[in-house]
Amino acid sequence: MSERRVAWGVIGSGGIALRRTIPEGIVPAENARLMAVYDVNQDVNREVAQRFGAFAAGSLAELLAAEVEAVYVASPVFAHREQVTACARAGKHVLCEKPLGRTVAEAEEMVRACRDAGVLLGTGFMMRFHAQHRAALTLVREGRLGRPVYARAQLSCWYPPVEGAWRQDPALGGGGSLMDMGGHCLDLLEMFFGRVQRVSCFTSRAVHAYAVEDGATVMLEFANGALGTVDVFFSIPDEASDNVLELYGSQGSILARGTIGQGSAGFMRARLRGAEAGYDAQQRRESAGGIEIAPEPVNIYRAEIEEFSRAVLEGREPPVSGEDGLRNQRLLAACYESAQTGKTVEVGS
Numbered sequence: 456m457s458e459r460r461v462a463w464g465v466i467g468s469g470g471i472a473l474r475r476t477i478p479e480g481i482v483p484a485e486n487a488r489l490m491a492v493y494d495v496n497q498d499v500n501r502e503v504a505q506r507f508g509a510f511a512a513g514s515l516a517e518l519l520a521a522e523v524e525a526v527y528v529a530s531p532v533f534a535h536r537e538q539v540t541a542c543a544r545a546g547k548h549v550l551c552e553k554p555l556g557r558t559v560a561e562a563e564e565m566v567r568a569c570r571d572a573g574v575l576l577g578t579g580f581m582m583r584f585h586a587q588h589r590a591a592l593t594l595v596r597e598g599r600l601g602r603p604v605y606a607r608a609q610l611s612c613w614y615p616p617v618e619g620a621w622r623q624d625p626a627l628g629g630g631g632s633l634m635d636m637g638g639h640c641l642d643l644l645e646m647f648f649g650r651v652q653r654v655s656c657f658t659s660r661a662v663h664a665y666a667v668e669d670g671a672t673v674m675l676e677f678a679n680g681a682l683g684t685v686d687v688f689f690s691i692p693d694e695a696s697d698n699v700l701e702l703y704g705s706q707g708s709i710l711a712r713g714t715i716g717q718g719s720a721g722f723m724r725a726r727l728r729g730a731e732a733g734y735d736a737q738q739r740r741e742s743a744g745g746i747e748i749a750p751e752p753v754n755i756y757r758a759e760i761e762e763f764s765r766a767v768l769e770g771r772e773p774p775v776s777g778e779d780g781l782r783n784q785r786l787l788a789a790c791y792e793s794a795q796t797g798k799t800v801e802v803g804s
């Protein structure tokens with residue numbers, strides 16, 4: 456029997472929602488349907504509504520009055536707190552884009568509002584659903600990597616100054632490349648290696664003349680003793696970066712290029728001591744040594760929407776929760792504190 460479809464509303468329909476999450480996620484999802492959209496830009500909103508056969512709400516209140524069960528909040532970061540708490544008060548489940556607000560306090564308020572209202576809150580770390588990341592996670596959890604030793608996540612792009620861009624104003628976006636892209640990297644590394652307990656961070660304004668950082672590097676110490684680094688830059692041309700993910704353990708490594716980002720496939724290779732013989736069909740032997748990890752790609756936006764819809768239908772916690780978004784804010788706050796003070800900072804739990 457096919458699943459019932461959750462009726463979705465979207466806030467901030469004209470950005471990533473239009474570029475990715477509506478066409479790749481909500482529309483093709485087997486258990487979702489797009490019911491209503493809202494954007495402060497009413498022209499764009501009407502176009503999105505028309506293109507995808509949804510109701511164009513003229514205000515947030517109008518969207519919340521529609522019979523949507525779940526709302527995808529894809530507005531700029533400065534609007535998350537107010538909109539997520541409004542959704543909660545209206546009894547709607549919420550999937551909020553990352554980062555969950557600008558600060559720990561905003562994330563805490565959103566988590567509390569949703570808990571008090573008895574609605575689900577999810578955070579948009581869709582890279583967790585990447586098929587190659589899932590395969591790597593299985594290897595790590597099975598102990599094939601041995602003891603976790605070192606992990607690196609990189610995400611860079613070219614993002615020059617743009618007049619009025621909310622991401623370039625710390626008061627609106629909460630930070631620069633670290634807040635915008637570093638959150639994904641930190642979230643992935645905690646997925647693979649568990650909790651980070653201490654961070655040491657540098658931020659830079661080396662290339663672009665805007666108020667937020669255009670680059671950051673973070674050194675991490677995980678609770679299990681492993682080490683890690685995250686490097687995120689708005690000042691490296693897109694084509695110049697492989698956006699690598701590297702996981703090393705006492706039994707080998709899993710190395711990927713291009714799996715971090717908005718796409719659904721990259722290149723991933725595992726070199727695991729003694730583990731290559733008889734490994735399962737989704738992986739191919741490579742002449743250069745190691746095995747290529749190439750499971751059937753899964754669209755990460757579709758997986759994100761289907762998983763959240765399933766959580767709504769089954770009344771269970773979403774796979775990437777509001778607590779995960781709050782945890783990420785605590786990590787980011789520790790990184791910014793370290794960059795500001797020049798000291799290593801313990802991450803609160």
Ligand SMILES: NC(=O)c1ccc[n+]([C@@H]2O[C@H](COP(=O)([O-])OP(=O)(O)OC[C@H]3O[C@@H](n4cnc5c(N)ncnc54)[C@H](O)[C@@H]3O)[C@@H](O)[C@H]2O)c1
Binds near residue numbers: 469552
């Ligand atoms: N997961 C991903 O792949 C991914 C990618 C990009 C952005 N994001 C996140 O999505 C969010 C939006 O980023 P973006 O790149 O789409 O931004 P954007 O500026 O490209 O688009 C934001 C949209 O929201 C609208 N908007 C602005 N203020 C609003 C308000 N108060 N209420 C309703 N709509 C409003 C704008 O008109 C615009 O259509 C951010 O949290 C960002 O971090 C996630």
